[in-house]
Amino acid sequence: MEVIQLLISGISQGCVYGLIALGFVLIYKATEMVNFAQGDMMMIGAFVAVTFINILEWPFVWGLLATIGVMAVFGILLERLLLRPMIGEPHFAVLMLTIGLGFILRAVAGAIWGNEPRVLHAPYVGEVWRVGGVIIGADNVAIVLGTLFLCGLLFLFFRFTRLGIAMQAASQNQLAAYYVGIPVKRIFSLVWALSAVIAACAGVLTAPVSLIDPLMGFVGIKAFAAAIVGGFGSLPGAILGGLLVGIVEQFAGLYLPPGFSEVSAYVLLLVMLMVRPAGLFATMQQKKV
Amino acid sequence: MTDLLELRNIETYYGPIMAIRGVSMRVQEGQIVSVLGANGAGKTTMLKTICGAMDPQKGTVRYQGREIQARDPDWVARLGIGHVPEGREIFPFLTVDENLRMGAFSRRDGEINRDLELVYTYFPALKNFVKQAAHVLSGGEQQMLAIGRALMLRPQLMLLDEPSLGLSPLLVQEIAEIITRLNKEQHVTVLLVEQNARMALDVGDFGYVMEVGRIVMEDTCERLKNATDIQEFYLGMKDQGVRGRRRWKQRKTWR
Numbered sequence: 001m002e003v004i005q006l007l008i009s010g011i012s013q014g015c016v017y018g019l020i021a022l023g024f025v026l027i028y029k030a031t032e033m034v035n036f037a038q039g040d041m042m043m044i045g046a047f048v049a050v051t052f053i054n055i056l057e058w059p060f061v062w063g064l065l066a067t068i069g070v071m072a073v074f075g076i077l078l079e080r081l082l083l084r085p086m087i088g089e090p091h092f093a094v095l096m097l098t099i100g101l102g103f104i105l106r107a108v109a110g111a112i113w114g115n116e117p118r119v120l121h122a123p124y125v126g127e128v129w130r131v132g133g134v135i136i137g138a139d140n141v142a143i144v145l146g147t148l149f150l151c152g153l154l155f156l157f158f159r160f161t162r163l164g165i166a167m168q169a170a171s172q173n174q175l176a177a178y179y180v181g182i183p184v185k186r187i188f189s190l191v192w193a194l195s196a197v198i199a200a201c202a203g204v205l206t207a208p209v210s211l212i213d214p215l216m217g218f219v220g221i222k223a224f225a226a227a228i229v230g231g232f233g234s235l236p237g238a239i240l241g242g243l244l245v246g247i248v249e250q251f252a253g254l255y256l257p258p259g260f261s262e263v264s265a266y267v268l269l270l271v272m273l274m275v276r277p278a279g280l281f282a283t284m285q286q287k288k289v
Numbered sequence: 290m291t292d293l294l295e296l297r298n299i300e301t302y303y304g305p306i307m308a309i310r311g312v313s314m315r316v317q318e319g320q321i322v323s324v325l326g327a328n329g330a331g332k333t334t335m336l337k338t339i340c341g342a343m344d345p346q347k348g349t350v351r352y353q354g355r356e357i358q359a360r361d362p363d364w365v366a367r368l369g370i371g372h373v374p375e376g377r378e379i380f381p382f383l384t385v386d387e388n389l390r391m392g393a394f395s396r397r398d399g400e401i402n403r404d405l406e407l408v409y410t411y412f413p414a415l416k417n418f419v420k421q422a423a424h425v426l427s428g429g430e431q432q433m434l435a436i437g438r439a440l441m442l443r444p445q446l447m448l449l450d451e452p453s454l455g456l457s458p459l460l461v462q463e464i465a466e467i468i469t470r471l472n473k474e475q476h477v478t479v480l481l482v483e484q485n486a487r488m489a490l491d492v493g494d495f496g497y498v499m500e501v502g503r504i505v506m507e508d509t510c511e512r513l514k515n516a517t518d519i520q521e522f523y524l525g526m527k528d529q530g531v532r533g534r535r536r537w538k539q540r541k542t543w544r
Contacts, residue, residue, distance in 0.1 A: 162394070169380045169391045176378040179340065180438060181366035181395035 006250045012140035014246020015147035019202035020223035021238035023195035029171040030191040037102040039220015045200025046212045075196030079189045109214040117211035125208045139208040225269040231279025293318045299348035308334040310502035321479040323493030330499040332482040341365040367395045371444030377435040381424035392441030408437040429460040453485040486523035
């Protein structure tokens with residue numbers, strides 16, 4: 001019973017890691033930049049949701065949709081104002097920029113919404129089902145279902161829509177995408193919007209389980225580990241890596257001495273780098289023959 | 290006939306290195322224009338300058354009378370300039386079908402499926418791989434895919450960068466035939482950059498010879514084929530002079 005209970009909370013926590021990892025991977029695949037502010041974008045998304053749902057008292061669904069809209073615009077603005085001027089600069093400069101961006105976002109969030117933890121008023125919070133001795137919280141179910149739904153949407157988007165295929169094209173061969181007339185810069189903006197939206201969804205989904213405060217974005221580091229475990233550059237890998245990190249973390253918390261749960265994600269990362277450095281879903285990256 | 294494309298005194302740099310040293314050339318509508326030259330002559334750089342992937346320091350590129358230099362390549366593509374880059378540059382993990390459809394990304398008309406069929410009639414070999422990822426294709430098939438993808442733009446002008454690169458002589462001939470057919474049947478004007486001088490001169494109407502960033506010769510392909518310099522340096526024929534003296538002893542380049 002205990003094992004199943006841990007598995008459930010591990011999976012739901014892992015879904016959140018997976019969603020943030022997805023944001024990392026999306027941006028990396030398309031633009032070859034690593035956005036270390038991904039976790040903080042999740043935090044901003046959660047606070048925006050708090051603003052709409054708690055403070056303005058909008059119905060949950062409307063608040064969620066409004067949050068998605070706001071975060072999409074936020075992602076586009078970030079790309080336009082901060083990242084686009086960095087095209088052609090060394091990777092290290094971009095990396096420092098996104099780390100700095102994380103600091104700024106945390107400070108700004110603290111200034112606007114305060115540093116006390118908040119709880120998002122989701123309609124399903126507190127609901128609990130008991131199935132044969134196992135306690136399943138509705139918030140956990142919501143995370144898993146929400147993640148599944150989002151992954152399904154993303155799959156359909158990348159597989160069947162013109163824009164989704166163009167995003168893949170731009171990430172596979174940027175120059176060729178330019179040559180066939182794909183507006184690559186606009187595509188990059190949209191990729192940032194997409195990953196900001198995914199981050200916001202992760203924030204809203206995790207909000208009822210963990211408290212919202214300006215420092216919640218630090219789970220982004222664990223999600224980064226998850227992305228690497230999954231093989232940085234693979235979307236299913238990001239989700240799977242997230243699940244793995246989430247589950248391992250829960251079990252480490254119970255069976256290992258205190259403190260191991262916190263570092264388990266990085267231990268997993270180290271083991272993965274030693275055993276299978278390319279990650280679970282290594283994508284073929286060789287171009288040309 | 291009018292000039293579809295006109296380059297005037299183009300100078301392009303790679304950092305401090307001057308790759309194009311003042312090139313002027315014109316491509317008339319309906320023509321196939323070939324550009325010959327050895328490695329490092331600046332042929333690819335010139336195409337990149339035309340399509341906007343590189344910006345010239347000086348000079349103008351006019352397409353249909355309109356200045357297009359220093360614009361983004363996707364903007365240039367939408368004017369109807371299809372670019373088949375060196376080394377094919379397909380989208381490796383998209384299917385053949387998706388690759389071709391991406392070629393028509395900027396088009397909104399309803400005739401994309403019709404043009405898809407057209408591409409398959411020109412390149413029946415691609416039809417066997419419609420739903421397969423493009424990286425499984427052979428070099429020749431990838432080249433065909435790249436040309437087909439550019440064709441999906443319904444280009445008025447097609448820039449072809451070394452389509453013969455790495456292909457067997459038989460395939461080179463096939464590609465050459467297709468270029469001629471596209472020019473005749475689809476009225477695509479072609480700017481062909483080649484190291485394979487024989488193919489370039491057979492296919493082309495007009496030819497330019499580039500060396501170290503400059504144009505050193507220009508004439509109809511017919512006359513270029515008979516020029517002694519070209520025969521010797523690009524077609525590998527030896528001079529049959531009375532005294533049997535090899536001309537390369539006199540002068541090897543025009544540098």
